[in-house]
Amino acid sequence: MKNLISMRDLSKEDIMRLMDTAAKIEKGEIIPNMQRKLAALLFFEPSTRTMFSFDTAMKRMNGDTIIMSGTKNTSAKKGETFADTLQTIAQYSDIIIMRSPIEGAARYAAEVVDLPVVNAGDGANQHPTQALLDLYSIIKTQGKLENLKIGLAGDLRFGRTVHSLAQAMAVFGAEFKFISPSFLQMPDYLKDDLIEQNIKFEEFKDIEGNIDDLDILYVTRIQKERFADPEDYERVKGSYVLNKAMLENVKENFKVLHPLPRVDEIHIDVDDTKFAYYFPQAKNGVYTRQAIISILLGEV
Amino acid sequence: MSQVKTIKVNAIKNGTVIDHIAAGKVLKVIDILNLTGNNSVMIGMNLTSNKIGKKDIVKIENRELSKEEANSIALISPSATLIIINDFEVVKKTSLDMPEYIEEHIICSNPKCITNSEEIPSKYYINNTEPATARCLYCEKKYLVEDLKIKI
Numbered sequence: 001m002k003n004l005i006s007m008r009d010l011s012k013e014d015i016m017r018l019m020d021t022a023a024k025i026e027k028g029e030i031i032p033n034m035q036r037k038l039a040a041l042l043f044f045e046p047s048t049r050t051m052f053s054f055d056t057a058m059k060r061m062n063g064d065t066i067i068m069s070g071t072k073n074t075s076a077k078k079g080e081t082f083a084d085t086l087q088t089i090a091q092y093s094d095i096i097i098m099r100s101p102i103e104g105a106a107r108y109a110a111e112v113v114d115l116p117v118v119n120a121g122d123g124a125n126q127h128p129t130q131a132l133l134d135l136y137s138i139i140k141t142q143g144k145l146e147n148l149k150i151g152l153a154g155d156l157r158f159g160r161t162v163h164s165l166a167q168a169m170a171v172f173g174a175e176f177k178f179i180s181p182s183f184l185q186m187p188d189y190l191k192d193d194l195i196e197q198n199i200k201f202e203e204f205k206d207i208e209g210n211i212d213d214l215d216i217l218y219v220t221r222i223q224k225e226r227f228a229d230p231e232d233y234e235r236v237k238g239s240y241v242l243n244k245a246m247l248e249n250v251k252e253n254f255k256v257l258h259p260l261p262r263v264d265e266i267h268i269d270v271d272d273t274k275f276a277y278y279f280p281q282a283k284n285g286v287y288t289r290q291a292i293i294s295i296l297l298g299e300v
Numbered sequence: 301m302s303q304v305k306t307i308k309v310n311a312i313k314n315g316t317v318i319d320h321i322a323a324g325k326v327l328k329v330i331d332i333l334n335l336t337g338n339n340s341v342m343i344g345m346n347l348t349s350n351k352i353g354k355k356d357i358v359k360i361e362n363r364e365l366s367k368e369e370a371n372s373i374a375l376i377s378p379s380a381t382l383i384i385i386n387d388f389e390v391v392k393k394t395s396l397d398m399p400e401y402i403e404e405h406i407i408c409s410n411p412k413c414i415t416n417s418e419e420i421p422s423k424y425y426i427n428n429t430e431p432a433t434a435r436c437l438y439c440e441k442k443y444l445v446e447d448l449k450i451k452i
Contacts, residue, residue, distance in 0.1 A: 006440060008440065081418070081419075082418055083418070101412070102412060102413075102414045102417055103410060103412045103413050103414065103438065103439035103440075103441075104413055104414035104415065104436070104437070104438025104439040104440070105414050107414075107437065107438050108414050108418065108420060108438060122439075123412045123439070124412070125439055125440055126440065189441060189442040192442065193442075
């Protein structure tokens with residue numbers, strides 16, 4: 001593994017190696033040392049969680065980071081090409097971790113520079129490190145990745161985290177329930193991929209009544225601004241808010257995941273139940289990103 | 301009575317004939333080959349074909365298409381045949397195969413794709429299924445081959 005650009009590039013073996021390394025890092029069985037290593041965090045699009053998570057991962061391993069956030073103060077504003085920006089940053093650092101609103105930006109970056117490149121999100125396309133931390137959270141709570149029943153709820157059209165996760169879990173034979181308003185459904189090109197892989201999925205419009213047979217419910221936020229008419233949003237938003245009462249008949253092993261930030265799609269009364277796993281999930285992100293960086297830099 | 305074979309589109313001395321183009325697709329072929337320069341171009345549409353029923357044909361004088369250019373034509377009409385003519389004689393006749401990978405000649409329809417914001421060639425993997433599909437290496441969007449925007 002030279003770069004981490006898309007879940008499509010990863011074999012089952014690659015994924016399991018990452019999971020295994022993250023687990024060993026969490027347990028303290030391996031302690032990667034990134035002293036004198038510098039990660040360039042290039043965030044051409046705002047992020048707090050993902051950026052902090054990478055920053056933490058690097059610093060937990062005694063490494064350091066240089067951070068660019070937004071394009072306001074960069075030479076891109078002066079007309080420098082993207083390729084030149086990348087080649088320059090590559091002179092300073094050992095690994096490039098980047099987020100961009102442009103789809104395919106990380107793939108292109110990996111072609112331009114010789115350093116390992118990690119895609120920390122490219123438009124509505126991929127967010128593979130989120131998918132991997134989600135997988136790590138699933139394996140930790142379910143003890144396995146194979147043959148699970150997973151519900152994905154919320155904005156399935158524009159949410160890159162659900163796209164990457166669906167692709168990743170398909171490799172392990174998951175069965176899906178997609179729960180979203182009709183115009184925010186999982187895109188056809190992704191559903192076609194699942195059909196090609198003989199992966200079963202069903203589509204629903206409400207969370208309530210559709211979660212009792214799930215192992216995992218992955219909730220994402222529906223952004224009000226996606227709706228052309230605010231009244232449409234008001235009409236449907238209640239169908240995508242998970243609350244404690246809905247959890248009465250869920251399976252014992254059931255867990256609720258969320259990539260965060262949450263707004264109101266998971267009621268706070270869920271937080272105290274044994275089913276809530278979104279905050280530990282965020283912590284898992286650090287172990288997973290430590291594993292990703294360590295493997296790409298050949299330190300484990 | 302002996303069969304008389306007539307040529308409905310004039311023969312060319314030197315150049316390329318693209319035969320067996322699926323009927324109705326010839327204008328798209330002309331469009332992607334950007335045949336607006338100095339070459340004489342003759343086209344025939346909806347001609348009877350033993351091979352594919354109805355066909356279109358285009359004859360381009362004094363231009364020999366490269367393999368790469370021919371590949372792009374396969375994207376819109378895989379049945380097409382490429383014939384190179386030299387001094388009125390057929391010197392090469394090849395049927396086109398759908399390419400597995402094509403660089404530069406597809407304009408990604410995704411406005412957010414990096415190939416539409418940076419000066420870089422698009423890269424597409426073609427899946428020769430029924431219907432054939434193509435996936436952008438960069439933004440990973442998948443399109444039906446017949447919907448692709450092609451340029452040469």
